[in-house]
Amino acid sequence: MNVLKFGGSSVANAATIENVIEIIQKQSNSSPIYVVVSAMGGVTDLLLKAGKQASHNDEEYKNTLAEIEQRHFEAIKTLIPVLSQSAIISKVKSELNALESICEGIYLLSELSPKTIAVISSFGEMLSSYIISEAAKAKGLDITLKDSRDLIVKAENGKVAIHYNETNKRIQEFQKNNTHRVTLFPGFVARTQEGEPTTLGRGGSDFTAAILAAALEANELHIWTDVSGMYTANPKLVKQAKPVSHISYHEAMELSHFGAKVIYPPTIHPVLENNIPILIKNTFNPSDKGTLITRTVDDRKKPVTGISHIENIAIISLEGSGMVGIPGFSKRLFETLFLENINIILITQASSEHSICLAVEAEDAEKAKHVLDIAFEFEISKGKLDPVKIEHHAAIVALVGDNMYHHQGLSGKMFSTLGKNNVNIRAIAQGASEKNISVVIEKKDIKKALNVLHERFFEVKTKQLNLFITGVGNVGSKLLEQLEQQKEYLKNKLQLKIRVVGLSNSRKMIFDESGVNLKKWQEVLTSGETADATAFFNRAKEMNLRNSIFVDNTANPDIANVYKHYLKESMAVVTCNKIACADAYIHYEELQNLSRKFSASFLYETNVGAGLPIIDTLNNLIASGDNIHKIQAVLSGSLNFVFNNYKEDILFHDVVQQAKEEGYTEPDPKIDLSGVDVARKILILARESGKVMELEDIENDAFLPKETLNTKSVEEFFVSLQKNEEHFKAILQEASQKDCRLKYVAQYEDGKAKVGLQHIPADHPFYNLEGSDNIVLFYTDRYPQQPLIVKGAGAGAAVTASGIFADIIRIGKK
Template identity: 65%
Template sequence: MKVLKFGGSSVANSENIKKVLSIIEKTSETSKIAVIVSAFGKTTNALIEGANLAAAKNEDYKTVLEKLEAHHFKVISDLIPSENQPEVIEYVKELFNHLETIYEGCFLLQELTPKTLATISSFGELLSSYIIAKAANSNFETGYKDSRELIIASDNYLNASVNFAETNKNIEAFFDGNQKQVTLLPGFVGRTIEGKTTTLGRGGSDYTAAIIAAAVNAEELQIWTDVSGMFTANPSVVKQAFPIPHISYHEAMELSHFGAKVIYPPTIQPVLKKEIPIWIKNTFKPEEEGTLIAQETSNNKPVKGISHIENITLITLEGSGMVGIPGFSKRLFEAISFHNINIILITQASSELSICIGIADEDAQKAKAVIDETFEFEIEKQKVNPVKLEQDLCIIALVGDNMKNHQGLSGQMFSSLGKNNVNIRAIAQGSTEKNISAVINKSDAKKALNTLHEQFFEEKIKQINLFVTGVGNVGERFLAQLDQQKKHLKNNLKLKVRVIGLSNSRKMVFDEKGIDLKNWKELLENGEPTSLEKFFNKTKECNLRNSVFVDNTANQAVSEVYENYLRQSIGVVTCNKIACASLLDNYKTLKEVSRRYNAPFLFETNVGAGLPIIDTLKNLINSGDRVHKIQAVLSGSLNFVFNNFNEKSTFHDVVEQAQKEGYTEPDPKIDLSGVDVARKILILARESGYDLELSDISKNAFLPEESLNTSNNDDFYTSLTKNEAHFQQIFKEANDKNCRLKYVAEFADGKANVGLQHIPSDHPFYNLEGSDNIVLFFTDRYPENPLIIKGAGAGADVTASGIFADIIRTTK
């Protein structure tokens, strides 16, 4: 014999019930079956809502009742042949009349006792099981049995305890004499010894099915729901979650107790003793395998699932008067138990200085009052502190029978959470090591679950979530490269990089599923108005793991918000040089905050665009080398300008060409004034371990004062035309000496300078072409022959590729 249970979503409407009937008919072809059904979807909630309205003297309960009645009569009309409907309608009408009478009593008395609420709640299953039994009987022979005639339980009406001795006797006797191939029964309900209706708790229809399965020694118990088994995590929160093919009874119990709603926690206990397998199946995809719950499993993965419980309050009882004094724990737990408050998690330090318990938010104030009253004397004598409440928390749990055989799982769990700025408030782990639980902020639940799922279940494909500001030349090229390389990143580097947020100076757009990079311009244009504060707040609200803020601008205001991101453990990748060339204290603060919050702060493109200059320098320093001197041509734009400027061209035209080809900043004066190069040599000096300010760098300007004092690009270009003779003279002086003009940055003996120099033909800088950069590092290991890095140092494509490389570095 097999026992099948169908949940509320499976019988929510006529179409769904037709699917249920098909499954029942197919299963009954090979086995005698008992079928337990829940109330039609959301009916129990509506029944309780109506009861509360009635007790509150609110006549809206009548509307609730009318809607329920209409829905049930529609199902009868849809599923039962017209000639059989009168009998069913008469019975159902009788039940609704009875229900209406009870509601009227609640309305008049303004009272709703647990006993009355249990009676009202029972109507959902009594109605659905009778209607479905009659609908089934129209297609194949089906019997009906009221579970209240079989299941005897206590008078704790809303969560009754089952009298298994009497219940098993009743079930065995009934099914021994039952000849029907299919028998329909309502779930959730039972009766007391006195014959009063009682219920088995919300989700009790699963329990009903397990009780019957155990009593008849069923071949298997099938729980049919709207998902294809127990998942590795809640699939509505973790999109990568997948069904677990096999799981043990104990693992299933742990997961169900910790929030996995596929199965009601007490369900497993009756069938566990008799080792009856449980199948979790999908009513809407019956061909899918689902999950088998059995004594042993073939899957030896240490972690089987990740679950969580929301709306948790952490209560802490603390005080020096607890240390070494027997009985504190006993008094605490007795007080809590006496007031029917369920403890979900317990943790106590070995010092005995404090005890923490996790309970449901709804019980928090009652628990505080109870504990404060219990320890009133100790609190008054200041031996114990008043109870401390922490709310808006949740519990996350790793579950697996084989976790005890694998070292380092706790370390992996807490390390991965810590890297994503998930603060752990309390930890609990039993000696069996089947469950590792942690209390965290409720707002971090989604990020924590996805982080742990990625750590323990996914094919080591790490998801990176980007929040990008700046979509000009560099930003546009970066997004194009990212779109082009996404398959390569996934297949070869096991990285899934998504752009979640995108902003320019006017608009921003967010999509937690990832912005379509083929359509980003249109999406951004239709986005909402932006500001630096709005973009930051939205990024923080997303609260996604492995988040990185990408700054593709040259904007000072943007550079001033880096610390905000880093303090949220959001990495920062930037080609904007302003932050790293700002005041030394700010530079050091950003580096320190990056370390403290384990948030990468990478700025390779600050010097040399896509060239690995800073990364190479870091490797030298980290390996113990010391930098003594740096000589460099660090401006691709200035190198382009002076490589193309001669007596046959004008300085104005060459600079304009450099800007059009993306070699200069949007304001070309930043490059030509030497400020940009000064920032770059400052950054290299700081990364070498030297404390310098931008004001310490000597700048030998070649631009006339008139050009330096302009306030916009139009005036700047006009000044270049006006001072063409000045630039031609500079070129002539170098040309007469058979030298080339290069804007050189130097650092030596703790001092730095930048300026235009005449470079002779035998110098390494002489043949530097186009927009190339070159850097010479003189160190302990390279004292005479410097370490040289040379290549394209400007341009949107190479800068974008440098940003891209830094994003990949954040994953390491």
């Protein structure tokens, strides 16, 4: 014989009840079965609501009762043939009249006692079981309805303790004379030893089924619910969560204790003692395999079986020297809470005995503080203990698995994974069995914590990155194009799933946790909200997603000023904006320190050479122990393009205009031609080499006339270029007369840096540098005469975007 239990979601309405009856019919074909049903989904809450409204003299309770009546009558009219409805409706109406009389009494007395609550809440199961039994009979099933209150006896009033001797005796005697294929029971309800109606509390219907299964020594207990078993994590919060096909009793208890609401811990105890397997099945997808729960599991390789959590937790902390070495202190603490019926969910105490931390349900926190402050009033008054502290808005996340025992490094992986995503751990608890590692975190971090841990322990093949991108001009639009183009390659070859969850230009910004459609981003962005750098950060922080990366494709100083806020939230920053790293050294140093402190990558390879690995090469030289003596470089692809294309028969103005149109220059070309852009780049390289240097320390030998340098707008700048064509022709002719080419060179040597236009002879490595290419020569201990050379395209939207893309991938592969 098997015992089947159907939860509230499985019997929520006529359609789901018909599905349940079909399952019952199939299951009963092979052998007789016992079936336990819950109240129709949501009805128990409505019953309690009506009682509470009545106790507050709120006549709205009548409307609540009317809603309950309507739901049950609708089910009857759909499930029962018309000719048979009258008697059933009459029976249900009689029960509802009794419920109404009870609520009227509550209304008159303005009192709702625990006993009355038990009576009111029992109506849901009594009504649903009656309607389901009659509907099953109408379909020809050999079924009988038995009141669970006749069989299940609670040993103590108000507590979920069963008088098993008496209960088992009654169940077994009933079974001796039971000849029906299907026996239906209302779950949740019972009687006290004095014969008074009561309930089995939270998860009571599961408990009813487990008690019956144990008493009958059933083959299996089947729990039918609205999910396909116990999952590796809550599928509502972790989309990648998957059902676990086979787990142990111990794992099921740990997971159910920590919030996996498929079953409840009391359910497991009766069947555990009798070694009866539990099968979790999906009412709405009966063909799904579900989860089998047995004493042992032999075929699993992964150490972690599941990740669970409890929300709405508060931390209670006691600290003080008066605790150290005092026998009986913990006894007083626990006994005080026990006497107030306050459940302790988690306990941790330092070996110094100077502090002890408890986790309790949030609703019990103030009460716990009050009674503990009274219990330890003397110690607190003498300064031996601090007053009890409460920290609200907490949650517990737990790794669970029988195979965790003696598996090295699990705790380290858990803590490092959370730390990298800025999830602060407030308390830690791990039993000697090593089958559960629990941490207390802030409630706001639950979703992120569950996802990063699930990714770490169950999704080793794919890592998800969440991008917040600002700037969708030439570079930004190319980056989005590349992300879309490489989506499948990243997933299949690098096991990276990259989503753009935030996107902004100078006018609008949009957010989509499921990922912006990169094929329609222009259209979607048009209808976004007003853009603001601080608001963009606040939304990114509020979304609190794992593996978050902020990408800046602008040259905006206001956006550069926000980098530190992202880093403090352990969000990585990738930028082609040189302003932050070329700002005052104290700000540059602050960003580096924040990156290290909060384990948040800060990557800016494109600050110097677009897609060229210049900074990476320099850092690798230094990290391997090499010393930098000299850096000589052509670092402006735009200036190299300009002077490679400036000829006797071409106007300087026209060449610069072409460079701007092809995307080689900054939006304001004066930044490039004034040498400021190159100065920033050599400054960054000097700082990466270990030199404390400011932008004003760099000697800038400008080739532009003062009039051009002092222009106030881009239009005025181009007009000035036309006016000063003779000045530029003179520079060109001087170089030609010396058989040299013009290159704008940056140099760092002996702790000093300078930038300026130079005449490059034919035997120099810079002479044949074509187009918009960049080149960097590193002279070091290892490369004293023949420098290490990095050379390639150093300008252009596509090249810069690819450099940003490379930095994003570098973070993803960490």
